Amino acid sequence: MIVEIGHFSLVLALFIAGLQGTLPIIGAHRNNHSLMAVATPAAIIQFILILGSFIALTYAFLVSDFSVINVASNSHTEKPTLYKISGVWGNHEGSMLLWALILAGYGAAIAAFGENLRPTLKVRILGVQALIGTGILAFILLTSNPFLRLTPAPVNGNGLNPLLQDPGLAFHPPLLYLGYVGLSLTFSFAVAALIEGRVDAAWARWVRPWTLAAWGFLTGGIVLGSWWAYYELGWGGWWFWDPVENASFMPWLAATALLHSAIVSEKRDGLKAWTIFLAIMAFGLSLLGTFLVRSGVITSVHAFASDPTRGVFILLLLIVTIGGAFILFAWRGPTLKGAGLFQPVSREGGLVINNFLLTVAAASILLGTLYPLFIDVLKLGKVSVGAPYFESVFVPMMIPMIAIMGLAPLLKWKRGDFKTAIEKLKFAIALSIIGGLFVWILIDRASAFTSLGMTISLWLLTATLTELAGRIKLFRGPLSESINYLFRQPRASWGMTLAHAGLAIAIAGITASSSWKVESIQIMKFGDQVNVAGYNYTLKHVREIQGPNYKALRGTFIVNKGDDINWVLEPEKRFYTDPVMTTTEAAIRPTFLGDLYAVVGDRDEKSGGYITRIYFNPLVPWMWTGAIIMVLGAGISLTDRRHRVGAPSSNKIPAPGIPAE
Amino acid sequence: MSFWIASGFVLLATLIAIILSIIRARANSSDEYNATIYHDQLNEVKRDIDHGVLSAEDGEALKTEIKKRLEKNTKIVLANAKDQSKQAGARSPITVAIAIVGIIPFTSYGLYSYLGSPGKPDLPFANRQFNPSFDAASAKMDSLVKKLRERLDQNPNQLKGWILLGQSLVNLKRFNAASNAFKQALKIAPNRAEIAASAAETRFMAKDGKFDQEVRDYFKMAQRLNPEEHKALYYLGLDSFMAKKYASAIQYWVDLISISPAGAPWMDNVRGRLIDAAEASNLKISNFIPRLKSASKSSKKLRQSREPAPTQEDINNANEMSKKEREKFIRSMVERLANSLKSAPNDLNGWRRLARSYRVLGEQKKAAEAEQRAIELEK
Numbered sequence A: 001m002i003v004e005i006g007h008f009s010l011v012l013a014l015f016i017a018g019l020q021g022t023l024p025i026i027g028a029h030r031n032n033h034s035l036m037a038v039a040t041p042a043a044i045i046q047f048i049l050i051l052g053s054f055i056a057l058t059y060a061f062l063v064s065d066f067s068v069i070n071v072a073s074n075s076h077t078e079k080p081t082l083y084k085i086s087g088v089w090g091n092h093e094g095s096m097l098l099w100a101l102i103l104a105g106y107g108a109a110i111a112a113f114g115e116n117l118r119p120t121l122k123v124r125i126l127g128v129q130a131l132i133g134t135g136i137l138a139f140i141l142l143t144s145n146p147f148l149r150l151t152p153a154p155v156n157g158n159g160l161n162p163l164l165q166d167p168g169l170a171f172h173p174p175l176l177y178l179g180y181v182g183l184s185l186t187f188s189f190a191v192a193a194l195i196e197g198r199v200d201a202a203w204a205r206w207v208r209p210w211t212l213a214a215w216g217f218l219t220g221g222i223v224l225g226s227w228w229a230y231y232e233l234g235w236g237g238w239w240f241w242d243p244v245e246n247a248s249f250m251p252w253l254a255a256t257a258l259l260h261s262a263i264v265s266e267k268r269d270g271l272k273a274w275t276i277f278l279a280i281m282a283f284g285l286s287l288l289g290t291f292l293v294r295s296g297v298i299t300s301v302h303a304f305a306s307d308p309t310r311g312v313f314i315l316l317l318l319i320v321t322i323g324g325a326f327i328l329f330a331w332r333g334p335t336l337k338g339a340g341l342f343q344p345v346s347r348e349g350g351l352v353i354n355n356f357l358l359t360v361a362a363a364s365i366l367l368g369t370l371y372p373l374f375i376d377v378l379k380l381g382k383v384s385v386g387a388p389y390f391e392s393v394f395v396p397m398m399i400p401m402i403a404i405m406g407l408a409p410l411l412k413w414k415r416g417d418f419k420t421a422i423e424k425l426k427f428a429i430a431l432s433i434i435g436g437l438f439v440w441i442l443i444d445r446a447s448a449f450t451s452l453g454m455t456i457s458l459w460l461l462t463a464t465l466t467e468l469a470g471r472i473k474l475f476r477g478p479l480s481e482s483i484n485y486l487f488r489q490p491r492a493s494w495g496m497t498l499a500h501a502g503l504a505i506a507i508a509g510i511t512a513s514s515s516w517k518v519e520s521i522q523i524m525k526f527g528d529q530v531n532v533a534g535y536n537y538t539l540k541h542v543r544e545i546q547g548p549n550y551k552a553l554r555g556t557f558i559v560n561k562g563d564d565i566n567w568v569l570e571p572e573k574r575f576y577t578d579p580v581m582t583t584t585e586a587a588i589r590p591t592f593l594g595d596l597y598a599v600v601g602d603r604d605e606k607s608g609g610y611i612t613r614i615y616f617n618p619l620v621p622w623m624w625t626g627a628i629i630m631v632l633g634a635g636i637s638l639t640d641r642r643h644r645v646g647a648p649s650s651n652k653i654p655a656p657g658i659p660a661e
Numbered sequence B: 001m002s003f004w005i006a007s008g009f010v011l012l013a014t015l016i017a018i019i020l021s022i023i024r025a026r027a028n029s030s031d032e033y034n035a036t037i038y039h040d041q042l043n044e045v046k047r048d049i050d051h052g053v054l055s056a057e058d059g060e061a062l063k064t065e066i067k068k069r070l071e072k073n074t075k076i077v078l079a080n081a082k083d084q085s086k087q088a089g090a091r092s093p094i095t096v097a098i099a100i101v102g103i104i105p106f107t108s109y110g111l112y113s114y115l116g117s118p119g120k121p122d123l124p125f126a127n128r129q130f131n132p133s134f135d136a137a138s139a140k141m142d143s144l145v146k147k148l149r150e151r152l153d154q155n156p157n158q159l160k161g162w163i164l165l166g167q168s169l170v171n172l173k174r175f176n177a178a179s180n181a182f183k184q185a186l187k188i189a190p191n192r193a194e195i196a197a198s199a200a201e202t203r204f205m206a207k208d209g210k211f212d213q214e215v216r217d218y219f220k221m222a223q224r225l226n227p228e229e230h231k232a233l234y235y236l237g238l239d240s241f242m243a244k245k246y247a248s249a250i251q252y253w254v255d256l257i258s259i260s261p262a263g264a265p266w267m268d269n270v271r272g273r274l275i276d277a278a279e280a281s282n283l284k285i286s287n288f289i290p291r292l293k294s295a296s297k298s299s300k301k302l303r304q305s306r307e308p309a310p311t312q313e314d315i316n317n318a319n320e321m322s323k324k325e326r327e328k329f330i331r332s333m334v335e336r337l338a339n340s341l342k343s344a345p346n347d348l349n350g351w352r353r354l355a356r357s358y359r360v361l362g363e364q365k366k367a368a369e370a371e372q373r374a375i376e377l378e379k
Helices: A002-030 A039-062 A069-072 A079-085 A092-116 A119-145 A169-195 A202-230 A243-268 A272-294 A300-306 A310-334 A349-379 A387-410 A418-424 A427-443 A446-471 A479-487 A493-514 A619-638 B002-024 B033-049 B056-087 B091-116 B135-152 B158-171 B173-186 B193-206 B213-225 B228-242 B248-261 B265-281 B294-306 B313-345 B350-361 B364-377
Strands: A518-524 A529-532 A535-546 A550-561 A565-569 A572-577 A578-584 A587-591 A596-605 A610-618
Touching: A002 A039, A002 A092, A002 A119, A002 A202, A002 A587, A002 B091, A002 B193, A039 A069, A039 A079, A039 A092, A039 A119, A039 B002, A069 A092, A092 A119, A119 A310, A169 A243, A169 A272, A169 A310, A202 A243, A202 A619, A202 B033, A243 A272, A243 A349, A272 A310, A272 B002, A300 B248, A310 B193, A349 A387, A349 B033, A387 A418, A387 A446, A387 A493, A418 A427, A427 A446, A427 A596, A427 B213, A446 A493, A446 A518, A446 B135, A493 A610, A518 A529, A518 B248, A518 B265, A529 A610, A535 A596, A535 A610, A550 A596, A550 A610, A565 A587, A565 A596, A578 A610, A578 B173, A596 A619, A610 B091, B002 B091, B002 B228, B033 B056, B135 B158, B158 B173, B173 B193, B193 B213, B193 B228, B193 B265, B213 B228, B228 B248, B228 B265, B248 B265
Parallel strands: none
Antiparallel strands: A518 A610, A529 A535, A535 A550, A550 A565, A550 A572, A572 A578, A587 A596, A596 A610
16 A cells, blocks of 8 residues: 555645646746745655655565566565665665655755745745646656556565665765756746846856756765765776766866856856856756666667657657757847856856856767767667767867866955966966976876866966955965964865865876776785785685675785785675675775776686786775765865855745735 | 645645735845955955055955946946835735645646655565565566575475476566576576577567577577477577568478477467568568478487377367366365465455355355355444
């Protein structure tokens, strides 16, 4: 019965979303308060209903109710409990339900915490959010229903793809979706503003925390996915430019641009149309990502063509949502005139150039991702667009972007002074050039590119710290005063400092790990030694062990370097039976300068040894640390007091001259 | 029943919450939202000047700008207020409320009863009562397979065990696992062609009837080990046929027919396929000469010398034997059922099943007794 109640709740949620998507928008148009009043409770109820149905599905997975088709095809009684739960979103139907849940969750959050929004704006945002929800819920119920039943129920289920039975991947989708779907809210803000025909200071201020939250989750989700690929796929790579990754990266770039242009909209009353455009784009790209991943079009255009119901539905949803928004934008956009004028050399100017670079970068990734699909659809043969394209297009754009990223925070709003800024940054410039030369001459003379990467990273870090030092007047007054200022910095500016510094650290990690990776593949017998990047690896033994639902070969390496270091690395190769699959679990020992990374492979029948792959991945921990610092920056910025500036309560400020109803 | 109560409750709570909000709606048209932000921005500038981040001069310029926006905003707010007071006083909310109450229950129950299975109970694995037909058999099989699997994990060198596991898994239609079991068996006995063929066949099944390199490799291995491996010949032919290499397909099947005993169960199927291939390719089957002819005869002779072919009588005997055995088996089951009903005499379905079983065994009197008991219970 719980399962059926869950199903019923989901159906009911669809109709509540339908109400929420129509009545409040009509109400706001006609100034009818009764209709507008539907929005807030409907948003909360819709969320509760979908939550109920999500809990019902989770329950079905937990108790292994194989009369539910979705459970039968994706779970198994012997699966550990954690993966029974993560199995809920480890499949198409369940993950779409999670999508809908998060969508409704953001709506409910606006309903509950949006008292600082103008009522008409708030109900319009909720209305647009519910219209997206209606589309997604209809998609789930009609093409991807997780509550369909099966008679007779099979004795056991098919199990979850063992690759997904991993703590990293168990929480990757929820985080990523919190990011992806969070952008729906900025979209709703944008469309609501277009309907209202005004983008004002309040709009721009309140769209920011939501963008920031979505951006933080999206960053976290991407990093978690990348980290998973790093230790699970077993060859030390962490980013492959594959379409699924690009699908999450493009909205991230757009969201990053949006985050910055919204600052200009709030503080300088400018870039309004551009901000709206980015908000639509960011969500458009995340819907496109959902389409690419969920329609199966990536795996094979032909697989998609043979069962097109789902793909066509999402594609239509994408066209209606984004196309509709752009038509509205074309109609209303020209009226959104910004007031704040600015010179090319100014903080706005820097933000505009970087916005442009981020957007072009996103567009070029979009091109590289979609190009093979178009070629295939048009029957022009098969091409694959891989890392060489993306790297040669993306990286050159990032170099000027980061150069400006260091500079712009030191420019003034409206009319900046290039010379003064450079004057302030002379220390940063000198340090980064010296650092780059140091890398080139002393560490790696073969690659000028690597030293350029390091220069850029150092530049961003030192420039960011210079900006912070300027804010707290370091060396321009007594140290105690500077420390005092340091603690009184608004949290939003801490957010910026952390996010920019985090990126600098991550860039160092990205550059080093792509250039200086040491790799050693060999057959080792017990007792054999290999030296990789100064560390001695001894294969002690390889044993068969029994996991909860798999068997595994577990290799034991003893790692020595000098007398102090005596570590044990235990990589595994796991064999799952339901369904049959082999996975590798790399053993990783992070150090300050890089990761020690070992993988054990198959037994070599001829020699009786085992194939082992040992890597030294330099500065990879810096990459993760940098990314975590960025997410932390978003979190700290979210707690800034400016986001808690209350709504004008009608008790304190009487509404000017409005008769009560 | 409880489903309707629960779903009705969910629906009712939803409707009440929405209706109440419609009826209680109050105008709340304060439009000071931008002013709040501008005041906050002014404070921020003041703080920046105090902290020395902004020079007093720049700060004043910013302040003037923000104040200008604030003034402009106040004008808009006043204009809007006038506008709103004109429009306020819309139609009665009751109509909307009634429409919602009238429509939502119909649409939601309508769509749900189209998509869902109203009132269908949950079926948690833990309290599942496997009914005595198919489920029981396969549940039992499942647990047997599990036990066997555990034993083989501890003691992996039992050839027969792996083969049995493979066959049982085939019965459970878990072809992938079956294929792995056969592969294990093959590791122990790498010369047994029929095991290689089974490994290949199960993998083929697991792949939903598609050939991949591994399937081909195992079939080829089987054929190499025993050129007369009939499964290998059949499937290798099928692979060629699917790849439209008809000559190769015909050759495999001609070979297969030439070595098959006259009454082999696969003969009809192979003949049919052979004709398909011939028709598709316009090749004459008679042009293909069996490659295995001589070898097969010698092996047939060998086999005959060891064990004479069964006569018709033998086969009849075997059928008879198995019939007797079957009856014996049924009898023992019925006896067990009858015994259990002694201790639980109110089991209606048990009595019905017993009655049916006696009828099958031809014991009409006992059957009638059991039916009588069932009828009594039904009252």
